[in-house]
Amino acid sequence: MTPLPDIFAALADPTRFAIVERLLAEGEQSAGELADIADITAPAISRHLKVLREAGLVTQRIDGQRRIYAVAPRPLQAISAWVIEHRDFWEASFDRLEAAIGNRRKESR
């Protein structure tokens, strides 16, 4: 799978982020349906889709004349895991540590 920093880099663009959000919210869409995502040309949209595909964030399938795009779940699951992993992991653990200390105090009284 694409390394996380590369996934983040691919998403760190307002148009590409909007494409991923649209595909998440509404399911798969053709390039034509995605055209209104930003006030840019169709070739520009295609370039953004290419970046997303190369980062593994978006898949493409051909349906007749149309190219249909969808979000690939795994990279986004990896981001999700990364986000909860660190700060939340430690904050939540420290909350429990504080509670454990409180309990110990009560028991020793």
Added chain:
Amino acid sequence: MPDLRLTRDLDATLDEMWDFITTPAGLVQWWGPEGLSVPEHALDFSRERPWFSVMSGSEGQRYKVSGQVTHVRPQTSVGFTWAWHDEADRRGPESHVTLGLEPLGPGRVRLVLDHVGLPDDEAAQRHTEGWTSSLKKLERRFAPA
């Protein structure tokens, strides 16, 4: 700056805190967020040795993290490497954690966490918050069956 520093001032003695952050009996009382259990672990930071923990959620999610204890300075700090495993048990990028203790007075200790070497894409840091709502949606959408 991707590195993460958290501090907590706690009502405990240095001895108590040292046990909490180095012994298996102490660590399992607080290791991992509420709602996750730790069914398998080798959590002993009192010696320089490998460690791991497997946390599991109520819906069967399984999160494994492992590393190696890199230093033990009694009642002062412990350091260990840290990497999550993916679902195929492949170990991901390694970062480093230090848990330090600073006495603040009788029965009061500051716990300082330094987690360094995390993926350091600046854009990632800027955008993380904005992604949270998308990620919540995503989690519902792709929740493991």
